[in-house]
Amino acid sequence: MMPKRPVYMVLILILILGGCSTFDYSKQLKQVAFTDNIKKGKSIGPIEGRDCVWQFFGLPIGTRPSMDRALKAAMKNYHLTGAEINSSSRDEQNSAKNQKAEDTNAIRYINNIITANEGFNFGVFRKQCLIVSGIGYL
Amino acid sequence: MKIILFFSIILIASSCSQRTLLLSPKRISMTEQSLLENYQISEIGPVEDQLCISSNNELGQLGLIDELVKNAQQKSGADFIGDAKIYQEANDCINIAGIGYKKSLIKSK
Numbered sequence: 041m042m043p044k045r046p047v048y049m050v051l052i053l054i055l056i057l058g059g060c061s062t063f064d065y066s067k068q069l070k071q072v073a074f075t076d077n078i079k080k081g082k083s084i085g086p087i088e089g090r091d092c093v094w095q096f097f098g099l100p101i102g103t104r105p106s107m108d109r110a111l112k113a114a115m116k117n118y119h120l121t122g123a124e125i126n127s128s129s130r131d132e133q134n135s136a137k138n139q140k141a142e143d144t145n146a147i148r149y150i151n152n153i154i155t156a157n158e159g160f161n162f163g164v165f166r167k168q169c170l171i172v173s174g175i176g177y178l
Numbered sequence: 179m180k181i182i183l184f185f186s187i188i189l190i191a192s193s194c195s196q197r198t199l200l201l202s203p204k205r206i207s208m209t210e211q212s213l214l215e216n217y218q219i220s221e222i223g224p225v226e227d228q229l230c231i232s233s234n235n236e237l238g239q240l241g242l243i244d245e246l247v248k249n250a251q252q253k254s255g256a257d258f259i260g261d262a263k264i265y266q267e268a269n270d271c272i273n274i275a276g277i278g279y280k281k282s283l284i285k286s287k
Contacts, residue, residue: 063231063270065200066241071212071258073205078219078258080212104266107201107243151211155241177212 062168065107065155072111072174073149081148081177089114090158092169105170107155114172115147150174200272201243201264208248210257210281219279225254230271246274254278 071078091109094101153174159167213219227250231242240248243264250259256278264274 063242065243067239067244069206069208069241069244069247071205071207071210072201072203075204076260078205078213080214104198106198107264108199111201149205149212 062157066153069153071149071151072153075148077148084118084176084178086173087114087118087150087176088171088173089117090169090171092167095166095168097164105168107170107172110170110172111150118147118176147176147178149177151177197268198266199263200266203262205258205260206247206262207258208244208251213281216284217281218284219258219281222254222256222278222280225250225256225259225278226275227253228271228273230269232270242272246272250274255280257281
């Protein structure tokens with residue numbers, strides 16, 4: 041019969057070597073802009089978004105978390121909150137008008153961007169998240 | 179045992195071997211928060227740089243992208259980097275490619 045010890049050793053080795061490196065991507069990045077217009081705008085206060093990936097034995101199920109997706113999530117969170125506030129006054133006739141208003145209220149850039157890594161292990165499963173926060177400007 | 183070893187090698191080899199697009203902003207800067215009134219930006223040419231690091235301790239008060247953007251700006255003299263693409267490579271290196279922009283005061287007539 042095959043000894044079980046080497047099997048455990050291999051599994052432990054996979055868990056140790058299989059994980060991806062995580063870094064603090066940003067601690068004081070001054071500006072990330074999503075449009076060409078970078079003139080000083082109106083602050084909407086702090087915004088936050090995250091991008092997560094599950095890992096199995098250190099193998100990511102999907103692509104690694106990216107700042108792009110975390111920032112898009114932060115912008116989506118802000119616009120969803122705005123949509124809830126406007127929902128009572130919206131109807132089909134003026135939906136195009138509201139859409140135009142939302143576009144003009146889009147976040148143009150974010151200042152003082154900070155990233156953080158968060159996650160937890162559940163045996164061979166692991167959830168890894170990249171959290172991005174900053175001050176949004178319209 | 180052979181099957182476990184086979185899958186182990188595949189898992190270890192493939193787990194972080196992806197080239198990931200981390201960030202692709204229209205403009206990025208480590209020195210400027212916005213463009214003030216009476217200022218304009220002008221293109222100064224392509225900007226490229228790479229940073230490889232083995233631990234966060236080497237960075238100190240800066241993040242990986244902070245350091246990369248700061249170095250790229252210092253080397254090129256750009257105040258902003260436009261249409262930037264920041265990739266994380268499989269070997270814990272990140273690189274940036276974009277177009278450098280320098281700000282200047284708009285001359286009044």
